[in-house]
Amino acid sequence: MATTDRQATTLALAHALSAAERGLAVIPLSRSKLPALRSPHRDDPSPPPCHGECGRFGHGVYDASTDPHRIRELFAAAPWATGYGIACGVRPHHLIGVDLDTKSGTDSSTALRELALRHLFTIPDTVVILTPSGGRHLWLTGPPDAVVPNSASRLAPGIDIRGAGGYLVGPGSRTDQGVYGTAPGTAHLTPAPCPPELLRLLLPPRHASPRRPLHDAGHDHDHGHGLVHFVRTAHEGQRNTRLFWAACRAYENGLGEELSPALIEAALHTGLTEREARSTVASASRMSGRREQGHKLWGAPKLPP
Template sequence: MATTDRQATTLALAHALSAAERGLAVIPLSRTKLPALRSPHRDDPDPAPCHGACGRPGHGVHDASTDPTRVRELFAAAPRATGYGIACGLPPHHLIGVDLDTKTGTDSSAALRELALRHLFTIPATMVVVTPSGGRHLWLSGPPDVVVPNSAGRLAPGIDIRGAGGYLVGPGSRTGHGTYATAPGTAHLPPAPCPPALLRLLLPPPRAHHPTPPSDGGRGRGLVQFVLAAHAGQRNTRLFWAACRAYEDGIGPALVDPLVDAARATGLSEREARATIASAARMTGHRP
């Protein structure tokens, strides 16, 4: 590897460790902005879905960690990494990224201002990252009991949203097109709370409920196991996802207590678990 590449990896690790100190879970990225670690299941003849439950690195954003020892291990396994990604939707910040793109031929900043005028909200002072192409990433903080999905162009042309299961390229990362950097005067700012009116625009409308009685308990057991396999930083997000699927499958009420027990086994309190499940019920159009 060239000296410049080694320096880029060392610098990316330093930036990633600094972000982890601020409570932001990180993963190493390649010059293409993709996760730098290959999947450990790439050669499996019939790979089963795995989001890190196997314990090996290479699961993309599911590897994200704030533990400095773990972060160093991830970068040691990815010696060609030149950047780092910051996982969205995880505590304590529950990060939401508003990606204002410049490559679509539209003025995404103007589109966001128009939305703000129409829906009566303002974007607060917050961390802003400038991309090599001149775009901007606005960092916002979401409520702990709400899961914001990823979307591309749904809010307006040129505006992409990075939510739960997504990640933002961290400032200081080097890519094939240049380096990501914080906008002047924003590096010291924490992610500001997402305005409620904007948050409502980011959430999908409730799905129509079509109950599907399960033929057996296999689906329910799978959702409970999904929650039990959560690492630190994934517990609330996994519980919310599993509860949403349970209510959509018509087994939500029957699975509340097993999901609460699974969440408590991962370290969540019963109060946190029941609040998250209730939020999932409301999101899917059910009464908690």
């Protein structure tokens, strides 16, 4: 093994032990970001459904531990490891990773901001990990009774979720693509609780009942006035959020084109500029899958305060 690889393994172990001191369960990773230890059952013709019950290493995230002695044993068994993974969904943090990818060419950060506006939540200050490809991992914590599944682009293109049974590449890990690091200003933070509105989006749907379109219920006129009033009575700090929410509801119920001028006028009354108002309504149209003809997009709105 080259000296640089030995140094990378030593550094990875040091970072992994530091993470374990903060209650994060870890496993060694190879340069490919995969678990460094292969399954002990890989040559079995009929491998058993084992999560480590056999007592041997090589069960991926199920090997993860906060015990320094066990972590050293794991790294000793994988001297080629150059990084470490942090298990999600386990005690005490029940970590949830929001992976904002950039490789697909999608603007995942904008997609997350639009989700926040649409569902009225704010991304809290939390640990942010910078990936070698230019992406970001946001660390959030979940309640003990919530099992958040792993998913890829289910919320929006380019947004992957790491939950129970998954892991995040820890800061300080060296991979084929480069080194993972903590974003400036977030190293001192602890993972923040996942906003309840976002958590509902991450959990599997339970018993969703079909939503009856408002125009079938005979409330088009009343609902339209209610949405306009909702925007018109917004105070500073909630104007953009209310406009986006109301526009989304309008488009979802077939009222978008009809109500857009009134919603924009109401937003102007609260102090938004025409540029800001039209940008927000256009984002709501795009988010609802019914892009309004003739709108010019000026960019994504900001997160709600």
